[in-house]
Amino acid sequence: MFLESDIWVMLAGALCAMSCACVGCFLVLRKMSMMGDAISHSVLPGLAIAFLMTGDRSGPSMLLGAVVVGVLTAVLTQYIHKQGQVEESAAMGVVFTTLFALGLMIIVYFLDHSDIDASCVLYGSLEAAATWEFEWNGYIFKTKIIQLAIILALNVLVIFALFKELKISSFDPALATTLGVHAGKLHYVLIILVAITTVTAFDVVGSILVIAMLIIPAATAYLLTQRLGLMIIISMLLGALGSVLGQLSIIYLLPAWGLPDTFSSGMMTVMVTVFLILAILFSPKSGILFKLIRHLQLGKEIFMNRVLGALYRTEEEQPNFHHLEQIQKTYPVRFKWAIWLLKRNAMVVADGKQWRLTENGEVYARKLVRSHRLWENYIFTNMNVPVDHLHYQAASLEHVTDESLLEQLAETTSLEHDPHGREIPQKKSKD
Amino acid sequence: MKNNTIIPLAIRDLTVAYHRKPVLWDIDFEAPAGSLVGIIGPNGAGKSTLIKAILELIPRASGEVLMFGKNYSLVRQRVGYVPQRESVDWDFPVSALDVVAMGCYGQIGWFRRVTSKWRKVAREALERVGMLDYADRQISQLSGGQQQRVFLARALVQDADLYFMDEPFAGVDAATEKAIITILQELKKAGKTVFVVHHDLQTVTEYFDYLLMLNMRVVAEGPTKEVFREENLVKTYGGRLTLLDEALEAMRKRGTMG
Numbered sequence: 001m002f003l004e005s006d007i008w009v010m011l012a013g014a015l016c017a018m019s020c021a022c023v024g025c026f027l028v029l030r031k032m033s034m035m036g037d038a039i040s041h042s043v044l045p046g047l048a049i050a051f052l053m054t055g056d057r058s059g060p061s062m063l064l065g066a067v068v069v070g071v072l073t074a075v076l077t078q079y080i081h082k083q084g085q086v087e088e089s090a091a092m093g094v095v096f097t098t099l100f101a102l103g104l105m106i107i108v109y110f111l112d113h114s115d116i117d118a119s120c121v122l123y124g125s126l127e128a129a130a131t132w133e134f135e136w137n138g139y140i141f142k143t144k145i146i147q148l149a150i151i152l153a154l155n156v157l158v159i160f161a162l163f164k165e166l167k168i169s170s171f172d173p174a175l176a177t178t179l180g181v182h183a184g185k186l187h188y189v190l191i192i193l194v195a196i197t198t199v200t201a202f203d204v205v206g207s208i209l210v211i212a213m214l215i216i217p218a219a220t221a222y223l224l225t226q227r228l229g230l231m232i233i234i235s236m237l238l239g240a241l242g243s244v245l246g247q248l249s250i251i252y253l254l255p256a257w258g259l260p261d262t263f264s265s266g267m268m269t270v271m272v273t274v275f276l277i278l279a280i281l282f283s284p285k286s287g288i289l290f291k292l293i294r295h296l297q298l299g300k301e302i303f304m305n306r307v308l309g310a311l312y313r314t315e316e317e318q319p320n321f322h323h324l325e326q327i328q329k330t331y332p333v334r335f336k337w338a339i340w341l342l343k344r345n346a347m348v349v350a351d352g353k354q355w356r357l358t359e360n361g362e363v364y365a366r367k368l369v370r371s372h373r374l375w376e377n378y379i380f381t382n383m384n385v386p387v388d389h390l391h392y393q394a395a396s397l398e399h400v401t402d403e404s405l406l407e408q409l410a411e412t413t414s415l416e417h418d419p420h421g422r423e424i425p426q427k428k429s430k431d
Numbered sequence: 432m433k434n435n436t437i438i439p440l441a442i443r444d445l446t447v448a449y450h451r452k453p454v455l456w457d458i459d460f461e462a463p464a465g466s467l468v469g470i471i472g473p474n475g476a477g478k479s480t481l482i483k484a485i486l487e488l489i490p491r492a493s494g495e496v497l498m499f500g501k502n503y504s505l506v507r508q509r510v511g512y513v514p515q516r517e518s519v520d521w522d523f524p525v526s527a528l529d530v531v532a533m534g535c536y537g538q539i540g541w542f543r544r545v546t547s548k549w550r551k552v553a554r555e556a557l558e559r560v561g562m563l564d565y566a567d568r569q570i571s572q573l574s575g576g577q578q579q580r581v582f583l584a585r586a587l588v589q590d591a592d593l594y595f596m597d598e599p600f601a602g603v604d605a606a607t608e609k610a611i612i613t614i615l616q617e618l619k620k621a622g623k624t625v626f627v628v629h630h631d632l633q634t635v636t637e638y639f640d641y642l643l644m645l646n647m648r649v650v651a652e653g654p655t656k657e658v659f660r661e662e663n664l665v666k667t668y669g670g671r672l673t674l675l676d677e678a679l680e681a682m683r684k685r686g687t688m689g
Binding site for chain 2: 029031085161162163164165167168170171172174175176177178179180181222225226227228230231
């Protein structure tokens with residue numbers, strides 16, 4: 001059943017995911033994803049102390065506490081890394097776990113039985129957070145949703161205002177610093193944003209899943225585009241979409257499959273992970289599917305070239321071990337397919353039970369064989385490879401040789417015969 | 432307007448240390464204006480460290496560096512830097528044009544956008560290095576030489592008077608090497624001073640008119656004709672035999688040339 005409360009849950013989730021995603025992009029690009037992990041845990045003592053001092057659970061004091069401890073995490077990590085000569089990730093591991101433990105202890109000792117407890121920090125509750133309300137002038141406002149919207153606006157504003165500064169300091173910190181864009185200072189700007197964002201996201205998705213919100217949509221967007229601005233926009237859209245689809249699948253999909261209800265934040269994370277998996281499989285940049293298709297295409301091309309070369313050699317009446325029949329015998333299916341394709345491209349025509357190159361086919365095949373034999377010559381004269389090994393080396397090179405490289409080759413090896421004594425087909429004058 | 436007769440770079444007693452272990456000792460150096468200065472020395476001689484210390488990217492243990500008679504922070508706009516190509520992540524989601532435009536960021540100023548005016552400047556620089564056709568390519572799709580040319584274009588848009596280039600010739604193709612040296616000559620003609628960390632001893636005499644030979648300290652400095660000599664090479668590369676051979680080979684070739 002779709003209820004009004006579901007809309008609020010989706011909205012809270014989407015706002016949270018979008019604020020996390022836009023700062024997450026810079027974490028991913030700066031290769032400091034683990035810094036998000038560290039800060040989301042280490043801010044706990046900051047929260048606990050701020051709560052202890054003010055008794056206020058959602059005010060600016062909490063944000064201040066988080067920022068102070070978030071920056072402290074980064075500073076301490078650098079200090080231990082440099083002074084203690086401990087590896088950076090190890091230093092980070094020491095700092096954030098210690099601070100997190102400190103935070104847990106403060107909560108258990110001083111704040112037991114108050115409405116801040118360890119499980120609320122660890123897991124959060126999207127469903128509960130979406131219901132918090134306050135009344136002002138007779139209107140009812142959703143407390144958490146307003147908070148999340150403010151943080152999202154802040155993140156977007158800072159990233160928009162400092163876009164080129166964040167870009168250059170992420171890409172080339174040394175140059176940025178010499179241009180007066182101090183990379184170290186921007187590092188802390190980012191850390192402050194991460195701290196504020198994670199703290200606000202705590203009671204929505206918890207301190208563990210907030211890492212997923214920071215990293216997964218950003219990593220997915222990274223696979224889908226090659227422009228920074230677009231990457232940030234896509235990551236935010238994916239985060240929002242994950243929230244909406246996550247909640248919808250809780251409402252419709254789970255009951256349909258007879259599964260019990262589950263956490264909204266958990267389902268949201270599962271959704272964005274599904275997006276990431278899809279991106280890994282299908283992205284144009286590194287998608288497994290595209291790689292496979294390219295690989296198959298290359299294989300097809302090389303096999304067709306082999307058949308063409310063999311036909312040319314047969315017509316030269318110099319049958320040898322890469323003779324047509326041998327290819328046909330070894331790869332009967334692929335051979336039929338290649339002939340079919342070559343016929344369709346008007347490179348080959350049937351001639352009784354045999355095949356013959358067409359004029360087009362001959363021009364093409366001549367170029368292949370020329371390339372092959374020139375390479376054999378080149379390798380033989382320059383690399384001291386035994387004659388019976390030449391074929392394989394040349395065969396792998398001939399397919400990637402374009403016109404200009406071919407002519408350069410022809411200039412360096414001005415012989416008319418290859419090392420086996422076979423004639424090198426000359427470049428045909430324009431016919 | 433810009434006074435180029437003032438010494439572009441003066442270094443006094445510069446010492447740099449990592450974990451209290453000095454890597455550069457008492458560097459004293461003055462570069463003549465409008466020259467191409469080669470910085471040569473074996474691996475670990477502190478060539479990159481010297482540039483980074485000059486540009487305040489790493490702390491100095493002691494010493495003073497003046498550019499055009501002033502502290503670096505006052506003349507930032509007049510100083511350009513080309514880091515080593517390996518120092519950045521080439522998978523970063525930016526185009527060649529974006530990278531070149533980064534050279535303008537100092538002039539554009541904080542919080543401002545990169546407007547079409549700056550993109551035009553960047554395009555012109557790409558054209559100068561013969562890379563205009565690749566302006567919209569993502570940078571990982573460029574070859575090593577093309578990437579280096581993008582870096583060079585980025586330095587050009589900085590429109591500085593003093594440049595530091597860290598191994599611009601490392602791992603580039605012949606066409607790029609030629610493009611870089613052409614640009615260097617143009618910069619020199621325009622009265623600019625360029626420092627280049629260089630490895631190929633064969634081309635030192637051809638490319639640079641001034642030389643800083645470095646091995647944790649200044650072994651020799653001066654006009655290339657005067658200091659590129661066997662005893663200085665032995666002192667610079669001493670103890671590293673393969674490099675010594677290479678250096679002596681370079682000497683021999685130079686001897687036969689003139």
